[in-house]
Every structure is written in C-alpha cells, then in structure tokens.
Amino acid sequence: MMVRTSTLAALGAALVAGLGLPALAADTTPAQQLARFSTQAGAAGDAARGQRFFDGTHGGEWSCSSCHGKPPTGPGRHADTGKAIQPLAPAFNPKAFTSTARVDKWLRRNCNDVLKRECSAAEKADVMAYLNGFK
Numbered sequence: 001m002m003v004r005t006s007t008l009a010a011l012g013a014a015l016v017a018g019l020g021l022p023a024l025a026a027d028t029t030p031a032q033q034l035a036r037f038s039t040q041a042g043a044a045g046d047a048a049r050g051q052r053f054f055d056g057t058h059g060g061e062w063s064c065s066s067c068h069g070k071p072p073t074g075p076g077r078h079a080d081t082g083k084a085i086q087p088l089a090p091a092f093n094p095k096a097f098t099s100t101a102r103v104d105k106w107l108r109r110n111c112n113d114v115l116k117r118e119c120s121a122a123e124k125a126d127v128m129a130y131l132n133g134f135k
C-alpha cells in the first residue's frame with residue numbers, strides 16, 4: 001500500500017516536473033467543466049453532495065480534503081509528500097480548471113488514490129458544483 005502510494009507520488013512529481021503547467025494549454029473554464037460533467041452524468045451537480053464526497057473517505061485512508069484542505073480555498077499540502085498544492089477552489093486559484101487535459105489527468109490519479117477507482121461523472125459534477133460555489 002505505501003509502496004503504491006509513494007510510487008504514485010513520485011510519478012506525479014515527475015510528471016509535474018516534466019510537463020509543467022504551461023505545457024497544458026488553457027482551453028476551458030470551471031463553468032465549462034461543471035457543464036461537461038453534468039452533461040455526462042445526465043444531471044446537474046449538487047454542491048452539498050459534492051462537499052460530503054470531497055470531505056469524506058471512501059474506504060481508504062484519504063479524502064480529497066486530506067491534500068486539498070477543508071475548505072479547499074487555501075494552499076493544500078500533499079498528505080504523503082508534504083508538497084504544497086495550489087488552492088483547488090477556482091475563486092482562489094485562477095489557473096484551476098482551465099485545462100481539460102490537466103483536470104482529467106489529476107482526477108484520474110486522485111480519484112484512484114481516494115476511491116481505488118475513477119470518479120463517476122456524477123461525482124465529478126457534484127465536486128465541481130461544490131468548488132464553483134466558493135466566492
């Protein structure tokens with residue numbers, strides 16, 4: 001378990017160092033990401049449900065807030081490596097949710113860390129509604 005986690009963390013660090021943020025072009029907005037996931041889910045995201053999902057654990061050690069903070073409006077800290085993480089709520093981080101590739105890449109990795117599977121479209125829509133609700 002720890003081996004898998006550190007391997008993922010190392011991989012993440014390597015990817016961040018290798019690709020960097022500028023390599024992923026800004027092509028979307030938080031509102032467009034909410035619309036995308038809601039369309040995929042066939043239902044609008046629900047912010048209250050998103051908060052419960054975000055702050056809760058799902059059978060493992062970590063919740064989303066373990067790394068992104070509670071609430072996710074300030075800098076987060078990686079639960080494993082201690083590395084600083086930019087605020088996730090878009091009102092507090094203008095770069096958050098501006099690259100579809102980046103959003104998909106991190107959701108794939110983070111959902112797997114927290115749920116041992118990918119997040120469903122409905123779960124992503126709920127989280128997006130929660131994050132977009134911060135002003």
Ligand code: HEC
Nearest residue numbers: 062063064067078079085086096097098103106110111114
């Ligand atoms: C083990 C630590 C960790 C956990 C747990 C975690 N994340 Fe992350 N997440 C990160 C890191 C690191 C980044 C990259 C942030 C950076 O470069 O500043 C990130 C980035 C993201 C991004 C990309 C945002 C953007 O556009 O820049 C999204 C979306 C995201 N996380 C959602 C989630 C969700 C939803 C969960 C819960 C299912 C979650 N994360 C759990 C560490 C984590």
